[in-house]
Every structure is written in C-alpha cells, then in structure tokens.
Amino acid sequence: xxxxxxxxxxxxxxxxxxxxxxxxxxxxxxxxxxxxxxxxxxxxxxxxxxxxxxxxxxxxxxxxxxxxxxxxxxxxxxxxxxxxxxxxxxxxxxxxxxx
Numbered sequence: 577x578x579x580x581x582x583x584x585x586x587x588x589x590x591x592x593x594x595x596x597x598x599x600x601x602x603x604x605x606x607x608x609x610x611x612x613x614x615x616x617x618x619x620x621x622x623x624x625x626x627x628x629x630x631x632x633x634x635x636x637x638x639x640x641x642x643x644x645x646x647x648x649x650x651x652x653x654x655x656x657x658x659x660x661x662x663x664x665x666x667x668x669x670x671x672x673x674x675x
Contacts (some may be wrong), residue, residue: 590631 577585590596603621611619645651 586635 608619610614641650
C-alpha cells in the first residue's frame with residue numbers, strides 16, 4: 577500500500593475510533609478540568625506530545641516487524657493475542673455488570 581494511502585487509512589481509523597473519542601472526552605477531558613491557565617496549557621501539550629511519541633513508536637515498531645516478519649507469522653500471533661485480551665476485558669465488564 578502506498579504511503580499516502582497508509583496515512584489516510586491510519587488517520588481515518590484513529591479519528592473514527594470510538595475508544596479514542598471516549599478516551600479524549602472521558603479521560604483526558606475530565607482530567608483537564610482540574611487545571612487552569614498555564615497548567616492547562618502544559619497538560620494539553622503533554623497529552624499531544626505523548627500521543628505523537630506513542631503513535632510514532634507504534635509506526636516504527638510496525639515497520640520493523642513488517643521487515644522481520646515477511647510471512648506474517650508474528651502478526652497473526654499478535655492479532656490473536658489482541659483478540660483474546662479484548663474478549664477477556666469484555667467478559668470482565670459483563671461480570672462486573674451482573675455481579
């Protein structure tokens with residue numbers, strides 16, 4: 577996939593991700609309420625910097641993994657582990673709602 581298509585795809589997935597929207601509003605937004613003035617600006621900049629560093633790190637790791645894992649064996653394992661973690665979290669949430 578060309579770099580431009582990858583960037584557009586990554587942006588669309590990131591910007592349309594309900595989890596990211598909830599995190600932005602529910603976690604970052606509510607935590608920012610305790611700050612004002614220069615502290616709020618510092619909090620905002622820290623959130624932006626950490627987000628950029630995280631996503632750049634993920635992109636670099638993905639690129640390295642793509643070069644090392646040419647047959648997709650490790651990517652398949654990562655996807656399966658991710659799916660298991662998501663299901664475990666879903667079951668935990670369901671358990672908390674019932675109990």
